[in-house]
Amino acid sequence: MSKPERKLIDEINPALTSLLYQLADDDFILAYRGSEWLGLAPHIEEDVAFSSISQDTMGHAAMFYQLLQDFGEGDVDHLAHGRKSSERKNAVLLEMVNGPGHYLSTAQYDWAFAVIRNYFYIQSKKIRMDSLKNSSYQPLAEVAVKVNMELYYHLLHWKTWFVQLMEAGGEARSRMEAAVKKTLADFGGVLSLGPLAKEMGEQGLIEEEEILKQRWFLMMKPIFESVNLTVSEADFAMKNGNGRKGEHTADLDAALSTLSEVYSADPAASW
Amino acid sequence: MSEATLYQEWTDEQKYAHFMKRIEVGEKIEADDWMPEDYRMTLIKLISMHGISEIMGALPEKEWVPKAPSLKRKLGIMAKVQDEMGHGQLLLRVAEDLMKPLGRTREDIMQDLFSGRLKFHNVFHMEAPTWGDAGLIGWLVDGAAIITQTNMLNASYGPYARALKRICAEEVFHAQHGEAIIMALAEGTEKQKVMVQDAVNRWWEALLMFFGPGDASTTGTSKQDITIKYKIRTKTNEDLRQDFFTKYIPRVLSLGLTLPDETMYFDQEKNLWVYKQPDWNKFKNIIKNNGPKSNERLSLRRTAYDTNKWVREALNTAN
Numbered sequence: 001m002s003k004p005e006r007k008l009i010d011e012i013n014p015a016l017t018s019l020l021y022q023l024a025d026d027d028f029i030l031a032y033r034g035s036e037w038l039g040l041a042p043h044i045e046e047d048v049a050f051s052s053i054s055q056d057t058m059g060h061a062a063m064f065y066q067l068l069q070d071f072g073e074g075d076v077d078h079l080a081h082g083r084k085s086s087e088r089k090n091a092v093l094l095e096m097v098n099g100p101g102h103y104l105s106t107a108q109y110d111w112a113f114a115v116i117r118n119y120f121y122i123q124s125k126k127i128r129m130d131s132l133k134n135s136s137y138q139p140l141a142e143v144a145v146k147v148n149m150e151l152y153y154h155l156l157h158w159k160t161w162f163v164q165l166m167e168a169g170g171e172a173r174s175r176m177e178a179a180v181k182k183t184l185a186d187f188g189g190v191l192s193l194g195p196l197a198k199e200m201g202e203q204g205l206i207e208e209e210e211i212l213k214q215r216w217f218l219m220m221k222p223i224f225e226s227v228n229l230t231v232s233e234a235d236f237a238m239k240n241g242n243g244r245k246g247e248h249t250a251d252l253d254a255a256l257s258t259l260s261e262v263y264s265a266d267p268a269a270s271w
Numbered sequence: 272m273s274e275a276t277l278y279q280e281w282t283d284e285q286k287y288a289h290f291m292k293r294i295e296v297g298e299k300i301e302a303d304d305w306m307p308e309d310y311r312m313t314l315i316k317l318i319s320m321h322g323i324s325e326i327m328g329a330l331p332e333k334e335w336v337p338k339a340p341s342l343k344r345k346l347g348i349m350a351k352v353q354d355e356m357g358h359g360q361l362l363l364r365v366a367e368d369l370m371k372p373l374g375r376t377r378e379d380i381m382q383d384l385f386s387g388r389l390k391f392h393n394v395f396h397m398e399a400p401t402w403g404d405a406g407l408i409g410w411l412v413d414g415a416a417i418i419t420q421t422n423m424l425n426a427s428y429g430p431y432a433r434a435l436k437r438i439c440a441e442e443v444f445h446a447q448h449g450e451a452i453i454m455a456l457a458e459g460t461e462k463q464k465v466m467v468q469d470a471v472n473r474w475w476e477a478l479l480m481f482f483g484p485g486d487a488s489t490t491g492t493s494k495q496d497i498t499i500k501y502k503i504r505t506k507t508n509e510d511l512r513q514d515f516f517t518k519y520i521p522r523v524l525s526l527g528l529t530l531p532d533e534t535m536y537f538d539q540e541k542n543l544w545v546y547k548q549p550d551w552n553k554f555k556n557i558i559k560n561n562g563p564k565s566n567e568r569l570s571l572r573r574t575a576y577d578t579n580k581w582v583r584e585a586l587n588t589a590n
Contacts, residue, residue: 035336035345038352039329040575042582044360047329051353058349062342077341099578104334105571108578168585175581262340262402269460271340271402271452 007204009136012071015199016137018089019206020071022194022244023128024064025090028080029252030121031058032259033094036103042111049157053118056150063143070139081263085248085256091189092243093117095252112172112179115165119158120183120220124190126151127215128206136204159223166227180229188236191216194244294502299429302368310501313494314428315369317503322362323384324392325355330568331395335405347448351409354441361437365430385573387560396562397477403456403463403470409449411474411519415481417442418515427502450522457526464527471523472531479549480557482512489551490558516544 009016034054041047065076073079094117099110129151132144165172193200193209201208217233224231241247262271281289286305293300300306329352336352339345367377383389394412399405420439426432456467485508487493498504506514523530535546556562560569 032337035349038333038336039326039356039572040579042579042586044326044356044363047356048353048360051349051356055346055349055353058342058346062346065342080342081340101574103337105567106574107571108574111579111582165582165585168588170585170588171581172585172588259337261338262335265340266460266462269463270455271344271459 007136008138009203009205010138013199013203015196015203016140016205017068017071017073018194018196018244019200020064020068020140021089022091024061024068024079025088025243026061026094026121026125026190027057027064028061029088029090029255030094030118031055031061032255033096033098034118036098036107037109037114040103040107040109050114053154053157056154060147060150063147067139067143077263078267081260082267085252086246088243088246088248088252089194090243090252091186091192092238092240092247092249092252093183093186093190094121095243095248095255096186096240097251097254110175110179112165112175113182115158115161116176116179116183119155119162120187121190122151122154122158123219124212124216126155127212127219131207131212132205134204135206140205163223163227166229177229180231184231184235185237185239188238189241189243191236192238192242192244194242294427297425298427299432300427301429309497310428311369311372313497313501314431314503315366315373317494317498318362318369318431319366319380319383320390320392322359322366323380323389324395325359325362327384327391327568327572328395329355329359330571331397331399331564332405332408334399335402338402339405340402344452347451348405348409351445351448354445358434358438358441361434362431365434368430381576385569385576390558390560392481393554393557393562394477394481395568396557396560396565397474398563400473401466401470402452403466404473406449406452406456406467407470407474409445410453411449411478412481413442413445413449414519415478415515417446418511418518419482422506422511423504425502426504431503454526457528467526468528471528475531476549476553478515479512479546480551480554482515483508484551484554485509490555513544516546520544 031054034050034057037047037054038051039047041050061080062076065079068074068079069076074082096117098114099108101107101109126148129144129148133141133148135141135144162176165176191209191213193206193212197209200206206212213233220231240249278286287307290300290304290306290310300310332348332352332355336345336348339348363377363380366380370376370379380389384391394415399408417439420435420442424432424435424439426435453467456463483495484490484493486495495504495507499507520530532547535544537543538545557565560566
């Protein structure tokens with residue numbers, strides 16, 4: 001079966017930049033949340049594994065920001081550290097705090113939420129990368145191939161946690177179910193490609209939003225069934241806002257002020 | 272004693288003599304080999320303290336991981352602190368094997384940390400209030416660690432020596448990562464230069480203390496003699512401190528930084544650095560968990576441990 005020939009996109013346009021900002025901002029803020037977990041994971045082995053995943057994810061964000069820089073959108077460090085929350089396009093789910101407390105002193109982070117948020121997100125990211133491998137924007141297709149190689153391990157990692165804790169019963173099960181509920185209430189934002197989704201599909205940048213969403217379901221269904229969990233499409237919502245449109249929570253503002261504290265002291269300096 | 276005599280039938284004296292002969296000729300002792308009780312206890316104390324220090328050592332740097340000022344620095348410091356956690360894990364596995372015959376586990380190590388029975392390295396009780404401190408920790412604290420750990424690369428206990436080999440290789444990258452941060456600051460704006468000089472001033476005393484007191488008169492006990500006797504290490508604390516000065520003082524000065532000790536000089540005749548002693552009473556207090564950040568960091572670790580209790584319980588059920 002021969003594939004229809006891809007028509008390559010080689011110039012900047014709003015749908016392409018919007019897609020790149022979503023990919024970069026999603027990974028950047030989730031990697032930041034991951035870095036707050038450092039030293040606080042349930043055991044030392046997990047600390048090593050989780051920080052390795054966060055590091056990969058930060059690396060992916062850097063690659064996506066680089067594509068934007070190549071387009072003249074500004075320096076990568078400005079893109080990562082210097083943009084206001086209203087300019088950010090990440091899904092709101094990914095900016096939400098890890099749990100109560102501050103990452104340096106009183107952190108009482110929620111491991112169940114960490115597992116669910118990461119597992120559901122990484123599966124969605126994997127589906128996007130698979131689709132982007134055929135993107136009409138060649139540099140993005142090349143980045144997707146690189147990112148994809150690491151996602152295999154990330155997905156395996158979070159799936160293992162998900163199944164183990166779901167099957168443990170008792171307190172673990174009820175904490176996990178609460179985290180599923182919390183995650184799904186904003187998971188609509190993760191699966192959304194934003195206001196320019198239609199143009200992205202038409203230009204062949206990525207497949208249509210609905211196709212990607214169905215693929216996510218298809219991948220997750222057997223896992224959900226194996227742990228006796230019911231999830232339906234009606235559960236997907238954007239309870240705390242549509243990040244793709246620049247709607248965000250106070251959690252993001254607080255995160256941005258922490259992560260850009262040193263950068264903002266002198267954005268022109270060489271650090 | 273004939274060759275045919277079963278090893279199991281040897282007396283403890285015979286086993287001890289055989290053990291000492293093995294380490295004299297440079298043979299490595301392995302986890303399941305016979306070893307004198309004080310050798311085992313010294314190793315447990317040394318290696319569990321080393322391991323837990325790597326883990327507690329992530330906490331002063333933790334503040335700066337999310338705050339690192341560029342994507343490149345964020346990636347660098349994330350990788351660095353992940354390595355430290357990895358060293359902690361590697362070392363705790365070595366300690367766990369030694370503790371097995373005593374019926375003790377990782378859980379005991381954690382509980383000993385929380386109760387204060389197990390100390391973590393004095394340097395990780397200190398404050399790290401600026402990005403300059405993050406760079407300085409990578410450069411000079413890891414630099415000091417390379418010096419003490421290199422001293423044990425040929426340790427008679429095989430599993431520890433092998434772990435240190437890998438750790439030292441990674442520490443070299445850390446010191447380069449720290450040096451790159453410090454160089455950028457030292458060559459940067461006036462504000463950045465002040466930031467790095469402040470960090471040097473703040474950490475100087477802690478760096479002197481890093482290698483421990485010269486002898487047992489400071490704290491009442493010292494493991495230096497027993498670790499040297501059993502060929503776990505070769506040099507004394509003071510030898511190591513001198514090595515550190517020789518390696519790093521020229522580098523500090525070449526960046527246009529100054530040392531906070533005006534009395535310091537190199538005595539050519541004695542071939543020694545002469546310097547102002549740190550306040551060893553302060554040191555005694557710090558290792559009793561009364562340092563500036565001891566309680567805050569222990570409490571962060573303890574809170575996380577308690578918050579995640581349900582996870583460890585769930586894993587135990589699953590196994």
